[in-house]
Amino acid sequence: MAARPTWQGHLKLSLVTCPVAMYTATSSRSHVSFHLINPETNNRIRMVPTDPDTGPVERSDLVKGYEVSKDEYVLFDDEDFDKVRIESTRTLSIDEFVDVEDIDRLYWDDPFYIVPEKGVGTDAFAVIREAMRSAGKIALGCLVLRGRERQIALEVRGKGMVAWSLRAHEEVRDANDFFDEIPDVEADADMVDIAERLIAQKEADFDPSQFRDRYDEALREMVKAKQKGGEGLVEAPEPEDTNVIDLMAALRNSLKGSASGGGAKKAPAKKAAPKKTAAKKPAAKKTPPKKAPARKKAA
Numbered sequence: 001m002a003a004r005p006t007w008q009g010h011l012k013l014s015l016v017t018c019p020v021a022m023y024t025a026t027s028s029r030s031h032v033s034f035h036l037i038n039p040e041t042n043n044r045i046r047m048v049p050t051d052p053d054t055g056p057v058e059r060s061d062l063v064k065g066y067e068v069s070k071d072e073y074v075l076f077d078d079e080d081f082d083k084v085r086i087e088s089t090r091t092l093s094i095d096e097f098v099d100v101e102d103i104d105r106l107y108w109d110d111p112f113y114i115v116p117e118k119g120v121g122t123d124a125f126a127v128i129r130e131a132m133r134s135a136g137k138i139a140l141g142c143l144v145l146r147g148r149e150r151q152i153a154l155e156v157r158g159k160g161m162v163a164w165s166l167r168a169h170e171e172v173r174d175a176n177d178f179f180d181e182i183p184d185v186e187a188d189a190d191m192v193d194i195a196e197r198l199i200a201q202k203e204a205d206f207d208p209s210q211f212r213d214r215y216d217e218a219l220r221e222m223v224k225a226k227q228k229g230g231e232g233l234v235e236a237p238e239p240e241d242t243n244v245i246d247l248m249a250a251l252r253n254s255l256k257g258s259a260s261g262g263g264a265k266k267a268p269a270k271k272a273a274p275k276k277t278a279a280k281k282p283a284a285k286k287t288p289p290k291k292a293p294a295r296k297k298a299a
Contacts, residue, residue, distance in 0.1 A: 006112060007145060009090040011128060018116055018124035020092070022163060025111040032219045088142040088149055092163070094128075097137040103153060107166045114154070114161040132156050194251040201255070 005021040036045040048056045065073030087093065092114075116125035132139055132154070139154040145165060153164040 007143070008117075009092060009143075011114065011125065012091050012093040013128045013131065013139075016124055016127055017091075018121035018128065019119075020114050020116055020121070020125065023113045023115070025113050025162065030216075031213070032216050032223070086144065086149070089144045092141050092143045092152060092154075094139045094141045094154065096140050097132075097135055098140060100138045100155070103138065103166070104172075106172050108153075109150075109165040109167050112163045112165070114163050129156055129159075129161060132161075188248075191248055191251055194248075194255055198251065198255050 003023050006024050007022040009020065010017045011020045037043070038045060049059050049062060051057050063075050063077045065075050067073050116122045133156045141152050141154065142149055143152045143163075143165075144150075145152075151166040151168070153166055155162050155164075
């Protein structure tokens, strides 16, 4: 099934514009997700909007309210929000160009793919794309996205573009509020030298295909175990805090351990934590997992 665009509008560079569509670049569908179940009935819990005076209400009948004072609200429906239209609601206008190094990584947020709509917009999109590629910089603009106007960073990638939403300045906390309390400690030069050699032995090329969510995998193993009527456990011992007295020895042992692995540049992939399965219960006591009853259609 083709992905649905997150946003549709126009990309604009000065007097050149073209219709584009924006798609979320990431997906979380593969993650294990859970529902809330009442263990007494095995029924899935439904979150029903409820009025404290009249009881349950239909979600489609509700409107949004902005609290201006205690228990006093200004109400808004969908038509009200449709009236709030500024240029960035339907137009991503490129305002300026900056070097990618100028943007602190703390501000980078979610990535989106931008593609031209089929038809007359393709040529104009190619013009903007190639001009940006030639400039070798990141384009900045604004866009109304998910109910907020966000600053957007655009970069050329292949035949398309990637748009990154950027966090607002007030959303990023000042690092000094957290780092100022770290005590000033002068690191031992010999220990730093050993640590640098340890880092050099573990150098590797960035390969995201090697990354995997081991916690998600452990959850899936537990799901399989419970389906079979057992209990799945995944254990990982918690590392002990480094003893300052033995720090030099720990560094040297780490260096020897890395060197004994063949001296390869790339660090070997970490193995998943061993799985331990609980002992099976006697057959007389084993009961199959309960299944939630089929949901009845509302009258």
